[in-house]
Amino acid sequence: MAxxxxxxxxxxxxxxxxxxxxxxxxxKAGLNVLSLERGMMQTTENFAMIHDEWRYGINxxxxxxxxxxxxxxxxxxxxxxxxxxxxxxxxxxxxxxxxGVHWNGWTFRFLPYDFEIKTKSFERYGNKLGNDYTLQDWGxxxxxxxxxxxxxxxxxxxxxxxxxxxEKMGLFRxxxxxxxxxxxxxxLKRFEKAAKEMxxxxxxxxxxxxxxxxxxxxxxxxxxxxxxxxCERFGCEYGAKASPINTVIPKAMSTGKYTIRTHSNVIExxxxxxxxxxxRFVDTRTMxxxxxxxxxxxxxxxxxxxxxxxxxxxxxxxxxxxTGKGTLGKNYCYQINMGTTAFFDEQFNTYMGSGALGTTxxxxxxxxxxxxxxxxxxGAMIYSVQLGNRPIQSAPVPKGTPNWGAKFKKALNYNFTxxxxxxxxxxxxxxxxxxxxxxxxxxxxFGMPLIxxxxxxxxxxxxxxxxxxxxxAEVAKKMQGVRSIKKGAYLKDYSVVPYQSTHNTGGTTxxxxxxxxxxxxxxxxxxxxxxxxVGAGNFQHNSGYNPTDTVxxxxxxxxxxxxxxxxxxxxxx
Amino acid sequence: MxxxxxxxxxxxxxxxxxxxxxxxxxxxxxxxxxxxxxxxxHKKTQESSNKIRGxxxxxxxxxxxxxxxxxxxxxxxxxxGEGAIGLGVPYFIDNQLASAYGYNDRxxxxxxxxxGIAEQGYQTxxxxxxxxxxxxxxxxxxxxxxxxxTFSSLKGVEQDKILVDLExxxxxxxGFKSSEFFTFLRDMTIAGVLSDPIYGGNDNKNGWRMMQxxxxxxxxxxxxxxxxxxxxxxxxxxxxxx
Numbered sequence: 001m002a003x004x005x006x007x008x009x010x011x012x013x014x015x016x017x018x019x020x021x022x023x024x025x026x027x028k029a030g031l032n033v034l035s036l037e038r039g040m041m042q043t044t045e046n047f048a049m050i051h052d053e054w055r056y057g058i059n060x061x062x063x064x065x066x067x068x069x070x071x072x073x074x075x076x077x078x079x080x081x082x083x084x085x086x087x088x089x090x091x092x093x094x095x096x097x098x099x100g101v102h103w104n105g106w107t108f109r110f111l112p113y114d115f116e117i118k119t120k121s122f123e124r125y126g127n128k129l130g131n132d133y134t135l136q137d138w139g140x141x142x143x144x145x146x147x148x149x150x151x152x153x154x155x156x157x158x159x160x161x162x163x164x165x166x167e168k169m170g171l172f173r174x175x176x177x178x179x180x181x182x183x184x185x186x187x188l189k190r191f192e193k194a195a196k197e198m199x200x201x202x203x204x205x206x207x208x209x210x211x212x213x214x215x216x217x218x219x220x221x222x223x224x225x226x227x228x229x230x231c232e233r234f235g236c237e238y239g240a241k242a243s244p245i246n247t248v249i250p251k252a253m254s255t256g257k258y259t260i261r262t263h264s265n266v267i268e269x270x271x272x273x274x275x276x277x278x279x280r281f282v283d284t285r286t287m288x289x290x291x292x293x294x295x296x297x298x299x300x301x302x303x304x305x306x307x308x309x310x311x312x313x314x315x316x317x318x319x320x321x322x323t324g325k326g327t328l329g330k331n332y333c334y335q336i337n338m339g340t341t342a343f344f345d346e347q348f349n350t351y352m353g354s355g356a357l358g359t360t361x362x363x364x365x366x367x368x369x370x371x372x373x374x375x376x377x378x379g380a381m382i383y384s385v386q387l388g389n390r391p392i393q394s395a396p397v398p399k400g401t402p403n404w405g406a407k408f409k410k411a412l413n414y415n416f417t418x419x420x421x422x423x424x425x426x427x428x429x430x431x432x433x434x435x436x437x438x439x440x441x442x443x444x445x446f447g448m449p450l451i452x453x454x455x456x457x458x459x460x461x462x463x464x465x466x467x468x469x470x471x472x473a474e475v476a477k478k479m480q481g482v483r484s485i486k487k488g489a490y491l492k493d494y495s496v497v498p499y500q501s502t503h504n505t506g507g508t509t510x511x512x513x514x515x516x517x518x519x520x521x522x523x524x525x526x527x528x529x530x531x532x533x534v535g536a537g538n539f540q541h542n543s544g545y546n547p548t549d550t551v552x553x554x555x556x557x558x559x560x561x562x563x564x565x566x567x568x569x570x571x572x573x
Numbered sequence: 574m575x576x577x578x579x580x581x582x583x584x585x586x587x588x589x590x591x592x593x594x595x596x597x598x599x600x601x602x603x604x605x606x607x608x609x610x611x612x613x614x615h616k617k618t619q620e621s622s623n624k625i626r627g628x629x630x631x632x633x634x635x636x637x638x639x640x641x642x643x644x645x646x647x648x649x650x651x652x653x654g655e656g657a658i659g660l661g662v663p664y665f666i667d668n669q670l671a672s673a674y675g676y677n678d679r680x681x682x683x684x685x686x687x688x689g690i691a692e693q694g695y696q697t698x699x700x701x702x703x704x705x706x707x708x709x710x711x712x713x714x715x716x717x718x719x720x721x722x723t724f725s726s727l728k729g730v731e732q733d734k735i736l737v738d739l740e741x742x743x744x745x746x747x748g749f750k751s752s753e754f755f756t757f758l759r760d761m762t763i764a765g766v767l768s769d770p771i772y773g774g775n776d777n778k779n780g781w782r783m784m785q786x787x788x789x790x791x792x793x794x795x796x797x798x799x800x801x802x803x804x805x806x807x808x809x810x811x812x813x814x815x
Contacts, residue, residue, distance in 0.1 A: 015634075039577055049810055050788035054768035059674065070681045073693055082689040082696050085681040096579075186800045246707035253584040260584075262577040283577070347802040352793035361678065391767040391786045404647040404759050405733070405739075413653060416784040431779055442683065495692035 002289035010562065013293035013309065016098025017548065018302035018534045018555040020244035021152075021378055023252035024218065025559035029355035031566065033298035035300075036281050036292065038265040043245055054392045057233045060150065062102045068265075068284075068445040070303055071495050075456040076433055078319055083442050083450065085496060089496040090504055091233065092302055096260060099302065099502060100548070104232040104355030104387065105208035105241050107158050108434050108545035109553075110148045111366040112170040116428075117541060120367065120521040121377050122282045126423055128498055129377060129460060134324075134331055134430045136540040138522040139512035142170065145553055150174050150381035152552030153206075156242035157222050160206030160345035172533030179211050187348045187420050188359045191384035194422075194478035200361040207356030208242040208548075218251040226264045231355025241355060245325020264290075267446050269297055269313040269531065276531040282446050296530045296562055299508075300555075303537030308451045312443040316527055317353035321433050321454070327518050329437050331506040332453065333542040334494075335463050338380070338469040340476040340487045341559040343398050347417045348425065352387030360384075364471060365427075365544040375463040380426035380544040391416065399486045405475050422476045424468040428505070431458045436507040456494050465491040477572035503547050508537035511552075512573070519525050522561025522572045525555060528570050534558040598710030626664045626773065629671035630702060631709075635723060637663060639712045640705075642725040647762040647803035648731050654783050655776070661767030665774030666705075669761065699748045701757060711744060770809045776809040789813075 010026055012019040015035035055061045064070075064087070074083035074092025093099030113120050118135040121128065129135070150173070160177035163169070181204035195202045209231065212223035239246045253259035261505055265367040268280040270291065278293035299306040310316050310328055320332035360383035363370055371377055389396075396419035397411040439452040457465075473487045511518045514526040523538060525531040534555050536547045543550075589774065631637040641663040650656030656662070669675060686698045697704075715735050716724035724732065725779050736755065738744055744751040759809055765774030767781065775781060781788050788807035 049813070051791075052771075052810055053768055054764060054772055058764060058768075060679070064681045064683045067679055075692065077688075080687065080689065082687060082693045083683070085694060085696065088679070088694060115603065124806070132592045183798045185797060224794070226794050228790065228792055248585070253581050254580075254629045256581045258581070262579065264577070286576070347785075349793070349796065349799075349803055352797055391781065391784060392764050395763070403735075404762075406649050406651060409648055409651065409656075413784040416786060441685065442681075493692055495694075497694045513587040 002291045003142050003547070004291045004293065007278070007295070008295040009294065010034070010296045010298060011292050012298040012300040013038060014038075014098060014225060014280065014301035014305070015096045015244065015249065015260050015298065015553055016093065017100040017244050017248075018558070019298070020100070020248035020252065020553035021552060022300060022534070022559045022562065023258050024248040025556065027252045027255040027257040029563055030257070030525060033252065033259075034292065034294070035258075035260045036264040036279065037260055037262050037263065038264050038284060040099060041262050042095045042101065042235070043116070044235070044237065044239045049229050050234050050237050051228070052212055053392050054313070057393055057480050060091060062094060062233065063087055063236060064094045069450070070189065070450045072439040072442050073417055073452050073453045073455070074482070075454070075493060076456060081439055081452045081454070084496050088498060089500050090302070090502045092497070092502070096249065096262065097243050100206060100244045101235045102233050103243070103548060106356045106481045106546040107153065107160075107206045107208050107549045108144075108173070109155060109171060110142070110543045110545060110550050111548075113366045114138070114541070114543045115141050115145065117164065117378075123368065124422050125371060125377070126265070128371070129429070132432050134432050136331065136430070136509065136516050137511055138540050144521070145170065145557075146174055147552035149549060151556045152549060153510055154178050154220065155216050155247050155552070156208040157210045158206050159207055159211045161204050163203050163362060164201040165368060169362070169366060169368060173269070176409070177206065179214060182207050182209060182211050182354060182357050183300055184388050185349070185357070187350070188357070188384060189387050190420060190434070190479050191422060191475070193480065194475050195359070196359055200363045200382065200475070202361045203356035204357045204387065205356050205485050207358050208354050209354045210242065211239045211337040216247060217505050218247065220247045220251055222246065225353050225354050227354050227357065227388070229351060229353045229390065265310065265446060267448055269309055271313065271315065271528065273520050274528060276528055284474065296532070297531040297567070298537065298558070298562065299531075303504055303535045304451050306533050306535055308438070308448070310508065310518070310533070311438050311451070315525065315531070318437060319435050321435055324432060325505050326413050327509065327514075327516065327530040329435045329507050330453060331509050331540055332434050333428040333430055333505045333539065334438050334455065335428050335501040336380070336426040336457065336465050336491060337423065337500055337544055338426065338472060338488055339421050339467050340472040340485050341396050341419050341421045342476040342479050342482045343396070343415060343486070344418045344481050345483055345486045346481050348420065350389045350419065351387070352384035355387055356385075358383055358385030363414060364468060374467060376460045376467065378427035378429060379464065379545060380424040380468040382422065382424050382475065384420060384422050388405050389416065396421070401443040403452065420479065422472040424472050425544055425546070426461075426464050426468055426546040429458070429460050430506065430541050432458075434458075441445050457491050462491045476535060503536070503542060505536040505542040505547060507538035508533045508535070509540050510538040511540065520571070521557075522564070523558040524561055524565065524572055529565065529569070532558050532562055578595055600644055607639070626661065626668050628664070630667045632674065635713060635725075636706070637667065638725040639723070640709050642732060643709075643712060643736060643758060644762045644765070646729060646736060648766050649682050656744045657766060659765055659776065660774055660780050661776040662762055662774045665765035665768070665772055666761045668773050670702040670705055675705070676700050695747050695749065696751055704749050704754055705757065706737070707746060708758065711746070715744065753754065769811070771811050779811055781807040
């Protein structure tokens with residue numbers, strides 16, 4: 001029998017960015033918050049020996065243990081889904097801080113266009129993509145989101161500069177970036193010059209890697225970035241990269257009203273009479289079950305798990321791709337990445353860098369250019385970054401170089417410090433056949449079904465990918481001193497094998513209407529007033545940007561919604 | 574108080590009193606300090622090559638010799654410096670096969686196992702160390718069949734032909750594709766050349782030196798804005814011990 005624990009005001013499932021933000025805001029307001037975290041505790045102290053590519057970069061030292069939980073994958077409804085046995089395409093986080101510990105720190109606001117994508121696209125182009133693409137507005141506008149973005153960016157001490165196209169895009173800021181951009185480098189200047197020759201509008205990438213010493217509005221301190229090159233897939237040993245473990249979690253702890261219970265894997269949302277009553281979880285060390293009663297339940301785990309918990313708890317209506325009915329699991333989107341690598345004879349300090357040290361342009365992002373003659377909507381940022389190349393993961397070799405042997409060795413050693421990549425990160429729009437559901441066969445270590453991912457790239461993705469890939473090649477060719485270029489291949493079928501992006505979105509979408517969304521614009525579940533679901537799962541589509549700024553902003557909005565609900569005890573909209 | 578319940582008192586015991594964060598509070602307000610003042614320092618105590626080696630996985634010397642020969646073809650010795658054997662890569666691979674990597678420790682290994690499409694990734698109940706062992710034994714079997722000689726004694730071009738056949742899926746195995754074995758072999762050779770020497774490969778950091786990778790440096794804050802290229806003596810995690 002499950003042991004019943006003492007009731008709390010609020011329980012969150014997971015203690016990453018969203019759980020940490022919700023905990024910080026609610027405890028400041030006087031509520032008691034408990035986070036159930038399936039992983040272990042970790043702090044900056046854990047990362048003293050982090051400069052280990054083999055352990056963390058290649059063998060995913062900070063990521064989810066797939067032997068306990070993973071997803072299954074197939075291309076379409078007729079296929080047989082098989083388990084994602086080993087991490088590849090995307091890297092799910094683990095432990096306190098979650099994926100917010102191993103991110104790079106790229107911190108973009110989504111465009112005003114993004115929040116009203118259906119309305120704005122239809123206004124300008126009509127139903128260009130047809131009904132198979134399930135475009136949706138998000139139920140609120142950029143204007144509604146601005147104050148939450150501002151709050152998250154101040155929490156993180158974002159280093160950035162005004163986007164030259166901000167005014168054109170309606171991307172206003174109520175206050176400037178908290179810190180000036182990170183240092184500039186020879187590699188990035190080479191890209192910037194070429195981009196300007198192409199009449200693009202480059203600006204420094206907004207970074208959560210603190211340039212100076214910074215104290216955020218919660219009184220939490222960030223140290224200056226050392227450009228040590230171990231950001232993505234790594235925790236920051238200096239506490240310079242903003243993460244839940246050096247910002248919102250210590251803030252919540254300082255109130256004395258926050259508790260994290262580690263090794264606690266939530267397996268069900270409990271409910272009675274149309275309300276959530278708490279959650280059932282397993283202590284992963286003993287497999288003993290507990291019931292944690294709570295007045296308010298907040299799903300703050302990664303988007304796959306948020307969707308899964310709703311599905312296994314039978315809350316909301318599962319999306320059916322054949323009928324188009326149901327919203328839970330609908331509008332799963334991903335991201336498309338493209339690029340061209342340029343090779344030089346001149347050497348660059350490619351091995352130094354920081355997770356968000358870069359320069360980017362939005363000329364071909366959003367609806368910043370006329371799509372009338374194109375077979376796609378939206379676009380991609382075009383960028384160059386100096387993240388600090390690590391040698392196993394990053395072995396740029398020119399076109400035609402063999403994969404192994406004497407010629408490979410020479411090319412590997414020569415080109416490691418002589419290559420610059422011009423990349424693109426593209427939007428991903430929803431399609432009726434891309435969705436999440438429960439797998440009928442495969443189970444996790446706790447006996448619950450794995451989440452099943454039915455996904456493939458669409459014609460929209462392929463057309464956008466080709467368009468931007470060609471642009472990256474044009475910029476790369478223009479860089480001064482370039483010897484040769486190697487253009488990335490155009491988009492093929494989606495594969496879970498190579499790493500692409502941990503920017504999975506959708507499945508628990510937000511909106512103004514329960515017919516087209518799982519939660520309302522305060523991230524409150526339409527069917528259950530005291531249940532909130534927050535994360536990238538709320539996105540109706542994915543933009544040509546990284547999701548974390550929007551996830552953080554939504555978490556602040558969610559916290560505000562929870563406080564409103566706490567006073568009024570009803571549906572907020 | 575259970576040891577997995579972290580409240581205010583425990584959290585501050587865990588984090589704020591430990592090195593990094595305390596130091597941070599002293600630099601708020603824009604000061605830029607060097608990394609070493611914030612946390613730990615490197616001690617250059619382990620400069621020499623790794624002389625203590627042993628086989629933890631392979632039991633038969635011929636298997637190990639053939640593995641070594643195959644790795645050397647993937648990353649050969651040349652005028653730049655050592656190849657895979659000289660860098661200790663075969664020991665790196667052997668040792669990894671005996672540990673979490675070889676046993677697919679953090680991977681989903683529940684059935685049913687059904688061969689899917691390539692985009693679904695490998696779907697085999699076999700552990701990587703089993704695949705490696707069968708793969709290496711196949712090198713010998715093919716070599717004996719074609720040349721009546723052990724694989725490690727073949728000429729380089731003859732060894733390459735066998736490796737290419739593996740890479741192109743021309744060899745049949747039960748439970749996995751030969752290209753999957755070749756990819757493991759290739760990737761592990763590169764990893765053994767370029768991972769930190771604490772894992773037994775990249776002997777004396779020479780794999781890094783050849784590509785001018787400085788390894789586990791603490792900070793580049795004093796160099797990041799410079800246009801000059803820096804060829805920095807590499808540093809291992811081993812240099813932080815002691």
